[in-house]
Amino acid sequence: MISLSQVSKSYAQYEAIRSISLTVNKGEIYGIIGPSGAGKSTLLRLMNVLESPDQGEVVVNGQQLTSLSQAELRKARQSIGMIFQHFNLLGNKTVYANVAVPLELAGYSRNERKARVMECLRFVGLDHAANQYPAQLSGGQKQRVAIARALANHPQVLLCDEPTSSLDSSTTAEVLRVLHKINQALGVTIVIVSHEMEVIKSLCHRVSVISDGELYDTIVNEPTGVTQLEKTPESFVQKLKERGDSHYS
């Protein structure tokens, strides 16, 4: 579905990505992990050519993105969803209007838009918040709106840049469950960049480790699933005790 072959990217003297090749198969959830500054986010941005590579080829869904005209590239990007660490929603538009934007770009009629926006909001469980503004939502809800927006135009691929890194653990689980559902129910290929091991292990089928702009290794992972996080006082006490035991035993 996505294939990078020997892509490199430098900024001034600094080599952010050094000749990386990798292939993401259709329908899989692919993880990219590494320390901050390793080039994970740059690598993700090469997949929809938000960063254009200095060398190498990027092929997504059979199209070589690196050789498209500006207009063709815009068209191709409409089928590649993307979500971000800081959500990047439009604060001055309602939840409904935010999700409607990609449909306006793709030229849907008003009625088609309405049906599709509500469908996407129901999918992420936020149809009741359609008329609210992002500022009125929690972080997890904002990210779900961003996911609904990314899904609106029926993408084949969803690129996720640190999707849970500004969320706490319970809202992280809420977002990860939605991502899992998108992969299972809609068959969307997902690429997740994260520095959080738990996130990567819970969802990804294969994981690449990136270090200093190079691909260090690629591991096959059995997804552990998104664990339900308990927030009862008993569970907190228990967790604290568990840690204490392991320290002193």
Add this chain to the structure above:
Amino acid sequence: MILIIPDILVQYQSEIIETIGETFVMVGVSVAAAVLIGMPIGTFLYLCSKGNLLQNQLVYSILNVLVNTIRSFPFLLLVVFLIPFTRIIIGTAMGTMAATVPMAIIAIAHYARLVEQSLLDVPRGVMEAAVSMGASIPHIIFKFLYVEARSGLVLGLTTSTVSFISYSTIMGVVGGGGIGDFAIRYGYQQFRTDLMMYVIIIMIILVQLIQYAGTTIARKIDKR
């Protein structure tokens, strides 16, 4: 409450109404020029600046110097300097319509700069999201930039409008008239200090109303 209108204002009622009308024409044309020409130039400045979508050092530098040059003219000198140009456009260099030419030019430069500054406040991430969705430049401008920057754009236009009123007061030098010119000719030059004071009060009220309207609208449309 009964509003007591001082005799002197009643005496000059028709002149005051007429000159306020002239001020409105000059400021109205300036606001229109600011929005219709200044806003696109400010947007273009922003898009051509470093790290933005149409990054172009040459175009940016030229526009930047042009805007700075116009804004660095003492306004009175700009008016005089532009007299030949005004003649070409309007056919005469005197009167209210002629006065709108230098007013419009300073308005364009003034608001273009404020538009550029407002757009710089739009988070980079929002622009990145727009590009990732496959938005074209016009879509990015109208569906992202202006939507997120709208409060700043309104506040900027409010600030500009208040400045335009101030600029309009010296248009008497080319026979532009206006309430400020009235205060100078009748109040100052004919030693009617009380009349001058009343006109100043009228102008203060006018500016307060504009600022109040601008601030209220900007707050109402800001949902961030």
